[in-house]
Amino acid sequence: MATREEVAAFMAEAFPESRLVIESCGNRSSTVSLEVSPTDLRPGGTVSGPALMGVADAALYAAVLGEIGIVPLAVTTNLSINFLRRPEAGRRIIGVCKLMKVGRTLAVGEVSLYSEGVSEPVAHVVGTYAIPPGASR
Amino acid sequence: MATREEVAAFMAEAFPESRLVIESCGNRSSTVSLEVSPTDLRPGGTVSGPALMGVADAALYAAVLGEIGIVPLAVTTNLSINFLRRPEAGRRIIGVCKLMKVGRTLAVGEVSLYSEGVSEPVAHVVGTYAIPPGASR
């Protein structure tokens, strides 16, 4: 297991350019936020699909690391996203992840993505992480 | 909108051979159960993938019909399933569906599948239904 501080420090070092914030992790879950920047926007004032996917991927990674400890070699193998509503350009994106399984070699989780302050999700993601053999628990 | 009784009656007429039971539907959700039969089993005493997918598909359909009313032409366009744990042969499969979006032309929902009486899900499904234009609401 790893604390929010350990996960945040590891991810800040691995992805120094990232603007993602690990708000919480632990107990098979995590919350990640993204302050939307101009490069994340799309015409019409919405947030790009890849920006949403980046939030979801980070939330899954944070939840997995919170559970299995800092394992740099864990990699996403599958990510499936459904776009549900237009995100609002002026609001942070919040990703709320729950892991459904943390097995010996695979972890599976879902992430609901929100425009901060809006109750209905803008997108929903299911993703799988491969855990390298011998990763500490 | 349609009640549980209306949805169950419609599905019983459309799929007369089905052993699926619509336990509840309404409020953008549904619960469906399947008494496992020998034809649903796999070697080692587990429940087949297609049987699980059938429960999830029915749960999505029931939740959609509960929301938009009896619309025979609604069709599944996409179904994605993650198998999480081995279902137990001797327990009913319970599918619990929540719709994440009911739009004008698409509905998207998720289904958690359980072996009855076991708290961790055996599989998780996300599916999309296409709603024909002009369907009553």
Added chain:
Amino acid sequence: MATREEVAAFMAEAFPESRLVIESCGNRSSTVSLEVSPTDLRPGGTVSGPALMGVADAALYAAVLGEIGIVPLAVTTNLSINFLRRPEAGRRIIGVCKLMKVGRTLAVGEVSLYSEGVSEPVAHVVGTYAIPPGASR
């Protein structure tokens, strides 16, 4: 590696009730067919989603076994299906699988599903198999 005959014999023993036929496998691919029976049909004379998924799952399994040899413990972890066109009730379903990756712990493949004799696919599946550690190659 395993030949078509070995894969077909293994699957016939594991799934004695199955009506699926392993037409070919090898070279990271397979072809599987299903003679459609009344229990596979849906109102309006089409083939059920779970029946299509069963063909795809068997095609993936046959292609994986053809590549890694007879490994009973290989299990599907993820299956995603897009339904593209209505299958015709009176035609066999043909599943054509190509593996995109056969790694040490995961194999990923795609399956195009056809109504026999019709050129456009009725559905498309992507699936992942987990390969148990130490499986022979």
Added chain:
Amino acid sequence: MATREEVAAFMAEAFPESRLVIESCGNRSSTVSLEVSPTDLRPGGTVSGPALMGVADAALYAAVLGEIGIVPLAVTTNLSINFLRRPEAGRRIIGVCKLMKVGRTLAVGEVSLYSEGVSEPVAHVVGTYAIPPGASR
């Protein structure tokens, strides 16, 4: 229908910051390339997941626009990606898209993503676009 030049001009105007190049489109297919920049990289010298997804999404969009003409309101509804191999940092990413269905309201396609000059794909994507009612064809 729209030509490669029309699609490229439309996407350049809609996404002025994009470094993606529409290499070809038409005949229900497209090819898109991305010159990898430092912001697309991940530790260890690989290309980020969101960068790969961005190439796939653009390839699907270009193929759809090539088929139905310039329809600004077409939106991605679902995208599922399998990561197969590590992309190489020093090579362009090439996305090759084939549409499997172009219906009245939905288009479905697959994209194989490559590190330029390497024969095995680094990732595979299946995506769905919703086409607004009344879009010209």
